Amino acid sequence: MASGEVIRVLPEWQLPRLSLWALFPAGRQSSAKSRAFVAFVAALAGLQRTAGKGQGHSSVE
DSSP, X not given: OTTOOOOOSOTTOOOOOOOEEEEXXXXXXXXXXXXXXXXXXXXXXXXXXXXXXXXXXXXXX
């Protein structure tokens, strides 16, 4: 603890899989800031971006 090092306490346990959605208004282009934020979160979480089934949304898995 004194060193500030992060250690794994329960190595056999993992969080359940998570689906994360980013919704954008249909018929309008999303802002560069919104796209950059979604890309940042996906990269940070090690997620792969997939196209949504309609306009205005995409998901990362």
